[in-house]
Amino acid sequence: MADVTVSDVSFLRAGLANGVFGRNIKETTSDIAKENNAIFAINGDFYGFRDSGPVIRNGVLYRSNKRSGSNDVLAVYNDGSFVTMKEENVDAQNLLDSGVLQLFSFGPTLVDNGQISVSANQEVEQSMNSNPRTAIGMISPLHYVFVVSDGRTSESAGLSLAQLAAVMQDAGCQCAYNLDGGGSSTMWFMGDVVNNPTTNGNSISERKVSDIVYIGQ
Structure with a gap:
């Protein structure tokens, strides 16, 4: 978990x-972070895995096109909200x-107005399982929480979405959102990966992804 307050x-x-937008253009979170002179980074929503969203x-x-079905998106406004x-x-x-x-178009929303907005009963079958997870949340505008959970190893079972939502609520988030998880889940800080990404569920290495969320200048 990272608790970050920024001035802007x-x-x-x-x-x-x-550095470009496109389908199936991928690099590791580490490489994208270094190319952008990031201080801290997590993987994003892997927009390039699909044609919509x-x-x-x-x-x-x-x-601008939309995914089918009922999905949540996360908007970050210019006031930091x-x-x-x-x-x-x-x-x-x-x-x-x-x-x-x-x-961002992944989801679902984990916390809305300080209240958990997912439950085990609402999750699709795959998401009920414990998995590596990545989430981003706002305590207040310009005050953010980033969480990455390992999983699929003997050391870490991972989290369900309901468990992840509870973590974000306990951290004080008024709004929290689930980003791409599984083998994509990576947290990077000042040149090092600080978790244990599980590419393909069976090796400790970074999966290449479309995008990251980062703190930089």
Whole structure:
């Protein structure tokens, strides 16, 4: 877990693999972090794994089409606040015009207005299992919590989404959101990976991903 307070939302940024947006363009979280002179980083929403889901990164709208079904997105506004919303109600261009700097499409929402918003009964079967997890949360604008859980090893069973939500609520988050997990789950700080990523569930190494969330200058 990392508890980070920044003086301006511009220090909370997103990085893209190879510095470009596109399907199946991938690098490790470590490499993307180094290329962006990051201080701290976690993996993002792996937008490039699919063709749909709205994407805004650092104030640039890259993709506006929506995923099928009922999904949540996370918007980071230019005042540093986090807001989650139902993707089917989202107009990405309108969000950009209203001051959204980052828009992530993975989910689900873990905590909303300080209350846990997932339960074991609401989770899809796969997500009920304990797995490596990555989450981002806001205690207040410009005060953030980042959590990465290991899993799939004898040392760490991982977390369910409900357990992850409880961790975020206990940390004081008013809003928290689930990012890509499994083998993608990576936390990097000042040149080192500080967790044990499990690529393909059977080796301790970083999976290559589309994007990261990082603290930088």
